Amino acid sequence: MITIKFYRFFSALILIFCAINLNAQETEVMIRAKAKDAKFIGSSIGGAKIIIREALTGEILAQGLTTGSTGNTDKIMKQDWKRGEDLAEESTAGYKATLNLKEPVFVTIEAIAPVNKKQARAISSTQLWLIPGKHITGDGIVLEVPGFVIDILSPQTHNSFKESEEITISANIVMMCGCPVEKDGLWGANQYEVKAVLKDARGEQTMLTLDQKNTASYFEGKTSLAKGLYELMVYAYDPVSGNTGVEKTNIIIN
Template sequence: MKHPLTAALQGMACLLLVALQQPALALENAVTTPLKVLVRSEDAKFIGSKVGGLQVQVRDLASGRILAHGPLQGGTGDTAALMQEPQLRGRSATVGAPASFDAELALEQPTRVEISVTGPLGVEQSVQETALSLWLLPGEDRAQRPVILHMSGLIVDLVDYRVSAAGLAVTTQVTMLCGCPLDRDGLWPVSDFAVELQVLQDGERVAQQTLEFTGVENEFSGAVQLPGSGDFILQVTASQHSTGNAGVFQQPLRVSPAAQQ
């Protein structure tokens, strides 16, 4: 006759063995499900390596389990297909192997997932997040028919600034979220954008000035008079009239009396 403790230990061992075998059984029943994720900048091209790429995460909404994650890298895609040719139903704009995140998921059953994206990672103050949820079916190829997310916004970055007796002079760069260029006569004409320099102190706007296109791709500059010395926030805002795309750059600015002499 078995000792009660021995029987209990054997029972626990059996339960542990069954638990350890579950992933293997699940893996045997799982079906490889290809997935490709792309992210397009509103009114522009695909976001990728040019602006530091994006981080992608695919999560099972029922269990919370992370099914896949990693960087999204690559090019911005075919300009003509994305920006110049008619966008007809059933026509793919993903020609030219644009930036993507590729994964092969092991799915046993229809699974509702959340795909979340963070970036672009190359310019800290332009990083955004977006996500969508959808059903994925085991074996259903979502690489040939990829999932495309969209991000709104503009990248605004400071090139240079100088403080002198004449005031604060600033040069900034503004691009679409994919890094696509702003120019006088390009696909993204500077006439469609407003760029403004603002100086804040204690939460109040103490100076502002429209920044003008310099003639150099993406570049805007201008200057303002400062009300005196002290601690300020240098803020540059940019907006696109036709879409509402917007971006902001902010930086603390300490001005000493000596800097204004």
């Protein structure tokens, strides 16, 4: 008797489960992260972390990394954009989520990028309704991520120098998609303001302009300092787009 009741109960659960699944519809959503004034964020710089959440509860519905190329440079950066035409191509970086939806759901979509560059990482997000069976493909949902990726190459963290010794301050600076910055390039170093700011323990600042040298994305300047502990900040600023980026470290002058 117990076995029969259990069998009937179990069968009923299966029928309910199947009915629920029959009502759910597969829904594809393409999400891309695009660097401000540059290209798509993809495999070459580690990608963007994409998270789709149910907006009200915060439940994660899907997550993953954008993978693929940064896209077609001419189409993205040089040609006029036309309404209805995709910027992305088949190989262009993106993350495609496949959701099983039973009813429309209001979601928050976040792009955290570049995911492997903690000092430059930024979050871009949007909210929208997803409707069962209504795919969002092509360019999909494009989230713009502002910033520059700045890596201070020298001095290294906690390096010490003698008072009045010449110090070389250098940094590697690229767009958030990893695209290079160089003189007379598509992302022109001569357009950007790149400076090092050295702040001592009293809060007094010394500023130094860093110039792009022979290697793409490499910026350098030289200075000397009085004895003390210093915070070193390197920033990049584009007065045309308003794009900014910062990296910090600390050094010692004996």
